[in-house]
Amino acid sequence: xxxxxxxxxxxxxxxxxxxxxxxxxxxxxxxxxxxxxxxxxxxxxxxxxxxxxxxxxxxxxxxxxxxxxxxxxxxxxxxxxxxxxxxxxxxxxxxxxxxxxxxxxxxxxxxxxxxxxxxxxxxxxxxxxxxxxxxxxxxxxxxxxxxxxxxxxxxxxxxxxxxxxxxxxxxxxxxxxxxxxxxxxxxxxxxxxxxxxxxxxxxxxxxxxxxxxxxxxxxxxxxxxxxxxxxxxxxxxxxxxxxxxxxxxxxxxxxxxxxxxxxxxxxxxxxxxxxxxxxxxxxxxxxxxxxxxxxxxxxxxxxxxxxxxxxxxxxxxxxxxxxxxxxxxxxxxxxxxxxxxxxxxxxxxxxxxxxxxxxxxxxxxxxxxxxxxxxxxxxxxxxxxxxxxx
Amino acid sequence: xxxxxxxxxxxxxxxxxxxxxxxxxxxxxxxxxxxxxxxxxxxxxxxxxxxxxxxxxxxxxxxxxxxxxxxxxxxxxxxxxxxxxxxxxxxxxxxxxxxxxxxxxxxxxxxxxxxxxxxxxxxxxxxxxxxxxxxxxxxxxxxxxxxxxxxxxxxxxxxxxxxxxxxxxxxxxxxxxxxxxxxxxxxxxxxxxxxxxxxxxxxxxxxxxxxxxxxxxxxxxxxxxxxxxxxxxxxxxxxxxxxxxxxxxxxxxxxxxxxxxxxxxxxxxxxxxxxxxxxxxxxxxxxxxxxxxxxxxxxxxxxxxxxxxxxxxxxxxxxxxxxxxxxxxxxxxxxxxxxxxxxxxxxxxxxxxxxxxxxxxxxxxxxxxxxxxxxxxxxxxxxxxxxxxx
Numbered sequence: 001x002x003x004x005x006x007x008x009x010x011x012x013x014x015x016x017x018x019x020x021x022x023x024x025x026x027x028x029x030x031x032x033x034x035x036x037x038x039x040x041x042x043x044x045x046x047x048x049x050x051x052x053x054x055x056x057x058x059x060x061x062x063x064x065x066x067x068x069x070x071x072x073x074x075x076x077x078x079x080x081x082x083x084x085x086x087x088x089x090x091x092x093x094x095x096x097x098x099x100x101x102x103x104x105x106x107x108x109x110x111x112x113x114x115x116x117x118x119x120x121x122x123x124x125x126x127x128x129x130x131x132x133x134x135x136x137x138x139x140x141x142x143x144x145x146x147x148x149x150x151x152x153x154x155x156x157x158x159x160x161x162x163x164x165x166x167x168x169x170x171x172x173x174x175x176x177x178x179x180x181x182x183x184x185x186x187x188x189x190x191x192x193x194x195x196x197x198x199x200x201x202x203x204x205x206x207x208x209x210x211x212x213x214x215x216x217x218x219x220x221x222x223x224x225x226x227x228x229x230x231x232x233x234x235x236x237x238x239x240x241x242x243x244x245x246x247x248x249x250x251x252x253x254x255x256x257x258x259x260x261x262x263x264x265x266x267x268x269x270x271x272x273x274x275x276x277x278x279x280x281x282x283x284x285x286x287x288x289x290x291x292x293x294x295x296x297x298x299x300x301x302x303x304x305x306x307x308x309x310x311x312x313x314x315x316x317x318x319x320x321x322x323x324x325x326x327x328x329x330x331x332x333x334x335x336x337x338x339x340x341x342x343x344x345x346x347x348x349x350x351x352x353x354x355x356x357x358x359x360x361x362x363x364x365x366x367x368x369x370x371x372x373x374x375x376x377x378x379x380x381x382x383x384x385x386x387x388x389x390x
Numbered sequence: 391x392x393x394x395x396x397x398x399x400x401x402x403x404x405x406x407x408x409x410x411x412x413x414x415x416x417x418x419x420x421x422x423x424x425x426x427x428x429x430x431x432x433x434x435x436x437x438x439x440x441x442x443x444x445x446x447x448x449x450x451x452x453x454x455x456x457x458x459x460x461x462x463x464x465x466x467x468x469x470x471x472x473x474x475x476x477x478x479x480x481x482x483x484x485x486x487x488x489x490x491x492x493x494x495x496x497x498x499x500x501x502x503x504x505x506x507x508x509x510x511x512x513x514x515x516x517x518x519x520x521x522x523x524x525x526x527x528x529x530x531x532x533x534x535x536x537x538x539x540x541x542x543x544x545x546x547x548x549x550x551x552x553x554x555x556x557x558x559x560x561x562x563x564x565x566x567x568x569x570x571x572x573x574x575x576x577x578x579x580x581x582x583x584x585x586x587x588x589x590x591x592x593x594x595x596x597x598x599x600x601x602x603x604x605x606x607x608x609x610x611x612x613x614x615x616x617x618x619x620x621x622x623x624x625x626x627x628x629x630x631x632x633x634x635x636x637x638x639x640x641x642x643x644x645x646x647x648x649x650x651x652x653x654x655x656x657x658x659x660x661x662x663x664x665x666x667x668x669x670x671x672x673x674x675x676x677x678x679x680x681x682x683x684x685x686x687x688x689x690x691x692x693x694x695x696x697x698x699x700x701x702x703x704x705x706x707x708x709x710x711x712x713x714x715x716x717x718x719x720x721x722x723x724x725x726x727x728x729x730x731x732x733x734x735x736x737x738x739x740x741x742x743x744x745x746x747x748x749x750x751x752x753x754x755x756x757x758x759x760x761x762x763x764x765x766x767x768x769x770x771x772x773x774x775x776x777x778x779x780x
Contacts, residue, residue, distance in 0.1 A: 001435075001654075004647060006428055008420035016421050016637060024418040027641060030398035031409040031591050033719045038396055045391075065593070066456045066618060069636035073618045101617045195637055201421050203455070203593060203639035225615055227491045228456060228463045244724075246459035247406060247585055249593035251417060252642070257394060264391075329423045334634075 009323070010350070012359055013331035014145045014304055015173065016195035016202050017347035019255070023200050026258035027251050034248045042257055043238060043248070049260035053175060053198075054190065054208045055268065056182035062238045063256055064205040064229065065249050068172040068193025071205025073101050074229040075168045075189045076139070079213060081222045082106025085135040087128050087165070089120040089156070093146035093334050094170055098139045105225055110135060116336050117147045117294045117306070122155035129163050137166045137188075142180065143173035145196075146334045148306030148343060149299050150178060157185040166213055172196060175206065176263055177275040177303035177347055188213040194252075197275070197303050199348030200259035203252045207231075262349075275302040278351045281386035282344065285360040288382035289367065290374040294341055303351070305344045306337075310372050315339050318366055326362040353387055399713070400740070402749055403721035404535045404694055405563065406585035406592050407737035409645070413590050416648035417641050424638045432647055433628060433638070439650035443565060443588075444580065444598045445658065446572035451598040452628045453646055454619065455639050458562040458583025461595025463491050464619040465558045465579045466529070469603060471612045472496025475525040477518050477555070479503075479510040479546070483536035483724050484560055488529045495615055500525060506726050507537045507684045507696070512545035519553050527556045527578075533564035535586075536724045538696030538733060539689050540568060547575040556603055562586060565596065566653055567665040567693035567737055578603040584642075587665070587693050589738030590649035593642045597621075652739075665692040668741045671776035672734065675750040678772035679757065680764040684731055693741070695734045696727075700762050705729050708756055716752040743777055 011018050019027075032039040050061045064074050076098070080086055086107040088099045091114040099109050112128045114120040120140065129135065138160045142151055153169065160167040166188035171180045177197030182190055188210050195202035209217070209231065217224075217231055224230040228246065236243035263271060279302045283293060286307055294306035309315050315332065319342070322328045331343030346355065360379045368376065401408050409417075422429040440451045454464050466488070470476055476497040478489045481504040489499050502518045504510040510530065519525065528550045532541050543559065550557040556578035561570045567587030572580055578600050585592035599607070599621065607614075607621055614620040618636065626633035653661060669692045673683060676697055684696035699705050705722065709732070712718045721733030736745065750769045758766065 001651060004416070004419075004432060004435075004644065006419050006422050006432070006644070009422065009426070011421070011423055013423055016423060016640060019421040019641070024420070024641075026394070028414040028418040029394075029396050030414070031401070031406050031585075032396050032399065033401055033403055033406060034592070036399070036713075036719065042394060042396070045394075066460065067636050067639060070456065070618050073616065097617070104613060104615050104617050193637070195421075195640075201639065201641040202424070202637040203642055223494060225494050226463065227487070227494050228460045228619075246457050247583070247592040249457060249591065249642075250406060251409070251414075251591040251645075252593055252639075254394065254396070255641075261391060323426075329426065 010328045010355065012345050012350065012355065013329045014343045014345055015347065017199055017345055017350045019201050020199040020259060020262055020349045022262060023255045023259045026254040029251065029254050031250050034250060035242060035244065039250060040242065042253060046253060046257045046260065047238065049257065049264060050206050053260055053263050053268065054180060054182045055184065056208050058182065058208045058210050060214050060235055061208040062234065063253065064207055065246065066205055067202050068205050070229065071191030071193060071207055072098060072170060073226065074205065074207055074231065075191045076101045076105045077224050077226045077229055078217050078231045079137050079166065079168055079189050080105050080107040081220055083108065085110060085132055087112060087132060087135045087138045089125065089140040091118060091120050091147065091149065092116055092141065092144040094141045094144055098141065098170065102139060117149065119149050119151045119299045122159060125156050126159050129159055129165065133163060135165055137168050139168040141170040143171065143178065143301045143303065145173045145304060146337065148295050148301050148304045150174065150301040153181065153185055157187060161186065173301065173303055176271065178301070179272055182208055186210060194256055194259065197348045198259045198263065200255050203249060204256050275346065275351050277390065278346050278353065278356050279305055281353065281383040282346060282356045284386050285356065285379040285383035289364065289379040303345060303347045306341050308341055310367065313367065313370050313372055318370065321366045322362060328359060328362055356383055400718045400745065402735050402740065402745065403719045404733045404735055405737065407589055407735055407740045409591050410589040410649060410652055410739045412652060413645045413649045416644040419641065419644050421640050424640060425632060425634065429640060430632065432643060436643060436647045436650065437628065439647065439654060440596050443650055443653050443658065444570060444572045445574065446598050448572065448598045448600050450604050450625055452624065453643065454595040454597055455636065456595055457592050458595050460619065461581030461583060461597055462488060462560060463616065464595065464597055464621065465581045466491045466495040467614050467616045467619055468607050468621045469527050469556065469558055469579050470495050470497040471610055473498065475500060475522055477502060477522060477525045477528045479515065479530040481508060481510050481537065481539065482506055482531065482534040484531045484534055488531065488560065492529060507539065509539050509541045509689045512549060515546050516549050519549055519555065523553060525555055527558050529558040531560040532570065533561065533568065533691045533693065535563045535694060536727065538685050538691050538694045540564065540691040543571065543575055547577060551576065563691065563693055566661065568691065569662055572598055576600060584646055584649065587738045588649045588653065590645050593639060594646050665736065665741050667780065668736050668743065668746050669695055671743065671773040672736060672746045674776050675746065675769040675773035679754065679769040693735060693737045696731050698731055700757065703757065703760050703762055708760065711756045712752060718749060718752055746773055
C-alpha cells in the first residue's frame, strides 16, 4: 500500500479551512474514556469556552457529535414537533437544505425566498409571519456559504419574538469570524461547525440553546425523531449527571478545546476585526483586477468572499492551476452560481495579510496567462494599500 | 488556563479502547478539502479496506460521520419506512436502544427478549417471525457490549431470509476483533464503530449494505427521516459522482484509514485468533482468582469479558484504585448489571499478553487489599500457562 501523505495545501475555499497546527497536535493526544474524570474536566472547559465564542450565558451550549449539517438537523428535530409550521428563509443552498431537514422532521414549511446573493428581506418575513401566525419557528442562515451573504439578524429576531415564534440560526460560516449575537438578540437555537472560522477539522457541531428553547425541548409532546441528536438526552451527558448517551468523539473534543482556546487568546472582537480587515484588502485587490463582487458591500460575509468569474476565463482550469501550481484551493459556485462564481474563504487562522497577498499574486499570474485584461500589479498594490493605511 | 495534558491510560473497559499510536499520528495530518483529489483517493482506499475488514464485496461500504450510535440510527432510518413492522431482539442496553431508535424511525416494534447475559434464542425469533410475517426486518446485536455476549447469527439470518425479511446487525464491539460474516450470511445492513477493536478514536461508524438492502433504500416510498444519515444521498458523495452532501470529517477518515491498514497488515484471521487467545488467558486468570464469569463459554465475546464482582468487594472503590494506582480503566455494569459486574475489554491493539498479565497483577493487588479470599499468584500462573501451552 502506498504512503498516505496528504500534502498541506492552503484551503481558501468555503471550508474546511486549514486546521491550526496547535489543533492538529491536540487531536493526537491520547484517547481517554468518555466518562474519565480527566476527560470530563476537558468537556466542562470546552462548554465554558463555547459560551465565550457564542457570546452567551446559555447553559445548554455543547458540541454535537457530527458535522455542521448534523447541527442543522439537531436544531430542526428538537425545535419542531411533527405537524408544526416552520417559516424558513431561503437564499442559497443552506436555506434550501434547512427546508428539506425541517420537512423530514415533520414540519409544514412556509418558504420566504430571496434571490441568491442577496439577504432575505425582513418585510417579506413579516408578511409570512402575519399570514402564518401559528408557525412555531423562523429558520434562517446567518452566513450563507453558497453566496457569501451575511444576513442581518436584528429585525428578523425582533419579528420572530414579537409574534411569539422562536428563531433558529445557522452560524456555520460565521462563528469565530463574525459576531454571532446569541444573547444580544436572544437567538433561540444557534448551531455551527468546527471547520470554518474555528480552524479545527470538520466533525463537530457546536450548538447553543436559550432557556425558552430549552423549556420547549423539555416539554415536547412527542419524542424527538432522532435518538442520536435528541438534546433532552445529550444534555444529561454534558450536564452534571454524566448519564451515558453515546461515546463522545474524544479526540475531536480535544481539538475543539484547543481551537476555542486560540480564539479566546486572540479575543472575539480582535478576531472579527481581523476577518473584516483581510477581506477588505482581498476585495480591494480583486476589484483592482477588474473582478466584480457578487454581494453588495453592506451584506458581505467577512469570512467568505464571492466574485464573478471574468468572461472568457475557464472556471475549472483556473481552480486546477491554483491547486497544481500554487497549492491553493478555492471554492466553485453551487446551484444557480455553478460555473459563474468563485468562493474565496479567509477563515480563522487563514485570514492573514500573507495569504491575501499570496492568493492575489497567484490569481494574477494565472489570469494573465488565461488572457484576462487588467492592469498588472494593480491588485497587489490595492491590497497592500489597505494594510499600509490602517 | 491550565495545561490540557490527558495522561495516557490503559483503556480496558467497554470502549473507547486505546488508539494505536500510528492512528493518532494519522489524525494530525494536514486537513484537506473534502473534494480534493488527494482526499478522494484516501476515501476510495478506505472503502476498499473497510470491505476487507467487513469480509464483504458490498459496493455500499462507507464510514458514517458520527459515532457507533449514529451507525445504529443510519441502519434503522434507512431500512424501515414509517409504519413498517420490525422485530428487534433485546438482551441488553444496545438491544433496548435499537427498539427506541426503530420506534423513532416510525417502525412498529415487536420485541424478542432474552435474559441479560444470554444470547437470543433463535426459536423465539422464529416464533415472532411466524406471528408477524409482515415484518420487514429483524434487528439484532452481534456483540452486546452491556453483557459480553456474542450472538450466533447463523440461524437468525437464515430465519430472516427464509421469511423474506432483512437482517440489521450491530457489530460495534465485534468488527476487527471477531469475524463479522457479512457475505457468508448475506447480512443486509451491518454497522459498527471505530473506537473498539479498530483502535481508532470514536467518531465514525462504518456501515455496509448488501444489494438487497441497497435496492430497498433506492426504492423507498418515503424520504428517509434523517437528512444527515440518508444513505441515498451519502452514497452519491462516496461513489464516483462525488456529489456534495456534507463535509466529511477529513482527519477522522485519515485515522480510520490508518487503523484499517493495521488490521490488514495483521490479517483478519490472525487478529480474531489473537483476541480469542488473550481472552482465554484472561479468563483462566480470573477464574483461578475465584471470579465467576457472566456468560457461558460458547457465547463469550472475545473482545469483552464480563465477571461478577466478588461478594464483599466494593465496585467503585476497586475501579477507582485501578485507575488511580495502576492507570487502568475497566467498565462498570449497566442496567440490571449495575454494581454487579465488571466489563473488561481486550480490544484491537490492547489485546496483548502484556496487558492481560498487567491487569491480573493489578487486580490481585487490589482484591487482596480489599480482603477477598483467593490463592495468591494463582491468577497470573493460570494465565501464563495458557501462553506457555500454545
